[in-house]
Each structure stands twice: as structure tokens, then as C-alpha cells.
Amino acid sequence: xxxxxxxxxxxxxxxxxxxxxxxxxxxxxxxxxxxxxxxxxxxxxxxxxxxxxxxxxxxxxxxxxxxxxxxxxxxxxxxxxxxxxxxxxxxxxxxxxxxxxxxxxxxxxxxxxxxxxxxxxxxxxxxxxxxxxxxxxxxxxxxxxxxxxxxxxxxxxxxxxxxxxxxxxxxxxxxxxxxxxxxxxxxxxxxxxxxxxxxxxxxxxxxxxxxxxxxxxxxxxxxxxxxxxxxxxxxxxxxxxxxxxxxxxxxxxxxxxxxxxxxxxxxxxxxxxxxxxxxxxxxxxxxxxxxxxxxxxxxxxxxxxxxxxxxxxxxxxxxxxxxxxxxxxxxxxxxxxxxxxxxxxxxxxxxxxxxxxxxxxxxxxxxxxxxxxxxxxxxxxxxxxxxxxxxxxxxxxxxxxxxxxxxxxxxxxxxxxxxxxxxxxxxxxxxxxxxxxxxxxxxxxxxxxxxxxxxxxxxxxxxxxxxxxxxxxxxxxxxxxxxxxxxxxxxxxxxxxxxxxxxxxxxxxxxxxxxxxxxxxxxxxxxxxxxxxxxxxxxxxxxx
Numbered sequence: 001x002x003x004x005x006x007x008x009x010x011x012x013x014x015x016x017x018x019x020x021x022x023x024x025x026x027x028x029x030x031x032x033x034x035x036x037x038x039x040x041x042x043x044x045x046x047x048x049x050x051x052x053x054x055x056x057x058x059x060x061x062x063x064x065x066x067x068x069x070x071x072x073x074x075x076x077x078x079x080x081x082x083x084x085x086x087x088x089x090x091x092x093x094x095x096x097x098x099x100x101x102x103x104x105x106x107x108x109x110x111x112x113x114x115x116x117x118x119x120x121x122x123x124x125x126x127x128x129x130x131x132x133x134x135x136x137x138x139x140x141x142x143x144x145x146x147x148x149x150x151x152x153x154x155x156x157x158x159x160x161x162x163x164x165x166x167x168x169x170x171x172x173x174x175x176x177x178x179x180x181x182x183x184x185x186x187x188x189x190x191x192x193x194x195x196x197x198x199x200x201x202x203x204x205x206x207x208x209x210x211x212x213x214x215x216x217x218x219x220x221x222x223x224x225x226x227x228x229x230x231x232x233x234x235x236x237x238x239x240x241x242x243x244x245x246x247x248x249x250x251x252x253x254x255x256x257x258x259x260x261x262x263x264x265x266x267x268x269x270x271x272x273x274x275x276x277x278x279x280x281x282x283x284x285x286x287x288x289x290x291x292x293x294x295x296x297x298x299x300x301x302x303x304x305x306x307x308x309x310x311x312x313x314x315x316x317x318x319x320x321x322x323x324x325x326x327x328x329x330x331x332x333x334x335x336x337x338x339x340x341x342x343x344x345x346x347x348x349x350x351x352x353x354x355x356x357x358x359x360x361x362x363x364x365x366x367x368x369x370x371x372x373x374x375x376x377x378x379x380x381x382x383x384x385x386x387x388x389x390x391x392x393x394x395x396x397x398x399x400x401x402x403x404x405x406x407x408x409x410x411x412x413x414x415x416x417x418x419x420x421x422x423x424x425x426x427x428x429x430x431x432x433x434x435x436x437x438x439x440x441x442x443x444x445x446x447x448x449x450x451x452x453x454x455x456x457x458x459x460x461x462x463x464x465x466x467x468x469x470x471x472x473x474x475x476x477x478x479x480x481x482x483x484x485x486x487x488x489x490x491x492x493x494x495x496x497x498x499x500x501x502x503x504x505x506x507x508x509x510x511x512x513x514x515x516x517x518x519x520x521x522x523x524x525x526x527x528x529x530x531x532x533x534x535x536x537x538x539x540x541x542x543x544x
Contacts, residue, residue, distance in 0.1 A: 066323050109287045382412065
């Protein structure tokens with residue numbers, strides 16, 4: 001099975017991030033089917049409109065790409081039911097070279113474990129006669145363990161309340177040794193066989209695979225004594241019979257240390273150090289056994305493979321990215337601080353949308369995207385370039401969008417109008433929802449800065465929300481140690497943005513835009529792009 005590769009945009013994803021992830025996964029899967037688009041946050045209203053318009057499901061949500069148990073090449077899921085014999089369990093342990101054997105119920109749910117030490121400890125601590133009596137073993141287990149042949153009897157006749165007796169004496173001496181319901185192991189002496197049955201044996205095991213006399217068989221039937229033959233000699237049969245005990249009798253059922261497929265590797269390491277078992281069962285959410293894990297699996301752990309789209313800064317990426325294997329980055333922003341451990345495929349082009357880059361990968365490879373995917377990429381370009389009004393927009397964006405619109409069968413002006421109308425409605429939204437609608441973290445010089453952006457078709461519609469939003473931003477700034485928080489309220493009709501800002505370094509805003517202001521807001525006509533019109537001047541101001 002091909003190893004999964006996750007394709008993800010940035011946190012608090014916008015339409016470009018989501019649509020590009022879906023489109024690039026479709027493109028990559030045309031060559032090798034192992035790519036899955038994922039998202040890190042809630043969809044905004046605009047993106048929801050786009051996905052619904054083209055009838056495309058949202059990417060799966062993932063919280064982190066930290067290495068989990070499910071990412072490792074753990075040992076095969078070997079397990080047995082509680083009624084199998086110790087001998088069978090031992091053979092399985094030896095065959096698969098495992099140290100721990102999970103015991104499961106009929107639904108393959110974990111109910112216990114047995115180890116080599118569990119088996120040997122029972123032998124050392126308990127008289128084997130008592131083991132047979134206490135364990136309620138089955139006739140099936142006894143026959144399988146001694147490689148026996150059932151001559152007479154059935155499971156319902158078995159009574160294991162007695163002890164195991166090996167007869168190596170004359171019939172006159174048997175009386176003190178054989179009691180009712182004992183299991184008697186003997187050789188081919190007919191007189192000893194009949195005498196053992198008469199003394200109350202419940203099971204008579206005759207070794208050496210002899211021919212059973214009619215007298216012995218008749219006596220067994222008359223007394224309801226189970227009759228078994230085996231080709232083993234008496235010593236071997238007597239040594240093996242205790243291994244017919246069901247594994248349930250020796251298994252551990254309390255304080256079982258097991259791990260879930262979703263457990264993170266850095267968390268299970270501590271448990272392994274505290275318990276020091278050789279191996280541990282791995283289960284799913286239904287407690288079904290999926291395999292075994294040992295310490296050596298952690299040495300060569302497999303990291304999740306990730307492709308990053310529409311960002312290349314650690315602060316904007318999925319949690320646990322430092323533990324993942326980044327294999328590609330496709331972006332149209334400044335080069336940030338993401339580090340990779342080896343050379344990767346990295347496309348960074350000065351265009352208005354990641355979708356522009358991905359669409360042209362289709363065209364360059366003579367691949368035509370599906371109608372739905374073409375629509376998604378066209379919508380992403382229109383969103384990121386504000387229908388080509390943003391200073392980030394290029395001639396390439398416009399040509400690409402028109403080509404995609406033709407494939408998708410949409411009119412750009414009509415679709416953009418509907419999309420922006422759906423995406424700019426703030427009715428019923430909380431300050432938190434508005435602020436985090438399209439939010440990104442930046443490390444500019446020595447400062448931690450967060451910048452959100454909300455597009456609207458009428459700035460006056462948000463007037464009453466400004467003060468609550470500013471108060472909320474102050475709380476976030478304090479709780480998460482930001483030096484500066486900014487929210488761009490972008491008017492896509494009049495092509496300008498009002499900046500709301502708070503923080504201990506809020507003087508960076510007037511400095512960056514050369515405007516005198518003592519309030520928590522300024523209006524910047526012509527400013528609609530966070531990437532090219534806000535971040536660069538802020539970065540310069542932060543370095544002075």
C-alpha cells in the first residue's frame with residue numbers, strides 16, 4: 001500500500017488554501033494514488049459557498065502531523081482466543097518471534113495478554129495436577145496437545161476436577177493413587193487400563209498408539225470414561241498434558257499496558273520506560289488488536305509526509321510540522337522559516353494565488369482538470385486577487401482564471417459577485433469568528449505579530465462591531481503574548497482597508513505607513529493585500 005501524503009494549506013484556511021489542496025491532490029493522484037487534501041481549521045463562509053457551488057466535499061480536518069503509532073511499521077496483529085491451549089500459544093509465540101501474545105474475545109477486542117514469563121511462572125508456582133483441575137480445560141485442548149485420537153467420549157463427559165496420574169505399577173497397587181474423575185495416563189497393559197477405569201478415572205490416555213482391546217473399550221463405555229490414544233510415550237504424554245491448560249488460566253487481565261493507533265510517539269516513550277515490557281498490544285478505538293509495538297519500532301519511526309501549500313512559515317503551518325517529512329512546498333508568499341532536512345520540490349512564484357501555480361502545473365503536463373476542480377481553482381484565484389483588483393494580481397492570474405472559467409462553465413463576473421456576497425456577510429458572527437476568519441502569524445524581526453483580514457462590500461456594515469473586536473484583540477494579545485495584532489477590514493468595492501490594531505508595539509503601524517495616529521485604527525486607501533502592502537512595510541518598521 002502506498003504511503004499517504006497529506007496536502008495542507010495554512011491555519012485558519014482561506015479559499016485559496018482549501019481549493020488548492022483539493023486541486024493539487026487530484027493532480028498528484030493522476031500519477032500515484034496516495035495524496036489526501038486536509039485542512040487545519042474551520043472553513044470560512046466564502047469557501048463553504050465555493051465547495052457547495054461545485055458540490056465538492058471539504059478536506060478532512062487534521063489537528064497535528066506529529067508521528068503516531070499508526071505511522072510506524074508495527075508487528076503483525078497476532079492474537080488468540082482465551083480458550084486455546086498454552087501449547088498453541090507457545091507455538092505461536094515461537095513462530096512469530098514475539099514476546100507478548102494478545103488474548104481477544106470473539107469480536108477481536110483485547111481482554112488480556114500472555115508472555116513467556118507468564119507461562120513459565122505458572123509452571124514454577126503451581127502443581128501441574130492443580131493446573132488441570134483449576135483451569136477447566138477442554139477435551140479438544142487435551143487431544144490437540146498430546147496429538148491424541150479420541151476412541152470414545154465427548155466434550156460433555158469431561159470432568160477436570162481430578163488430578164493427573166501416571167500408572168507405572170501393578171493393578172494391586174493402583175488403589176491409593178487413582179480417585180474419581182482423575183486423568184490417567186498408562187501404557188498398553190490391559191489389566192491396568194481396566195483397573196484404572198474401575199477406580200473412577202474420567203479420562204484414560206493410552207500411550208504408544210496401541211490397539212484398544214474390546215474389554216477396555218466396553219469397560220470405558222460402561223463407566224462413561226473418555227478413552228484417548230496417543231503415539232507419544234508415557235513420559236512425553238505426561239509432560240505435555242499440562243500444556244492443554246487454556247491460555248485464559250495464565251493470562252494477565254489487569255493493568256494491561258496497551259497503546260492506541262492514534263497515540264503520539266513522544267507520549268508512549270515514557271510509558272515504555274516506566275513499564276519495561278518487551279512489546280505492547282496496539283488497539284483501535286474499538287479496542288480491537290491491530291498489532292504489537294516494541295522499543296525498536298521507535299528507533300526507525302516513519303514520519304508523516306506533508307506537502308505545504310499557500311505558506312512556508314512554521315507559525316502558519318500545522319501543529320507538529322517539525323516532526324513531519326516535508327516533501328514539497330508550493331507558495332506565492334515571501335520565503336519564511338520552514339526548514340527541511342533534505343532538498344525538496346519548492347515552487348515559489350510571484351503570482352496572486354497558489355491556485356494559479358497549480359492550474360498551470362495541469363496545463364504544463366497536458367492534463368485538463370475536471371469541471372469541478374477547474375471551478376475550485378478559478379474561485380481561489382478570484383478570491384485571492386479580489387477579482388484581479390489586488391496589487392498581487394498578475395497577467396498570469398487573469399489568463400489562468402479565464403481558461404479555468406471556460407472549463408468550469410462559469411461567468412467570472414457573475415460568479416465573483418455571488419462568491420463575494422456570500423463571503424463578506426458578517427451577520428451573526430462573534431468578534432472571535434470575525435478576527436480569525438483569515439488569520440496568519442508572522443515573526444518579523446524580534447516581534448510576534450498576527451494579522452487577520454476580513455473582506456467586505458461595505459465597511460459601514462461592520463462599524464458597530466469595531467469596539468468589541470478591538471476589546472477581543474486586546475485579550476488575545478495578552479493571553480498569547482503577541483507584540484502586535486492587526487485586523488484588516490478590506491472594502492473590495494472601494495479598494496481600501498481599515499486597520500484595527502492593538503499591542504505593546506502598536507506604534508509600528510503608524511511608523512510602517514507614515515501616518516500619525518494615536519487611536520487603534522487607521523484607514524489605508526488602495527491597500528487590499530496583506531502579503532504585499534501590509535507585511536513588507538511592517539517588516540521594515542520592525543527592523544528599524
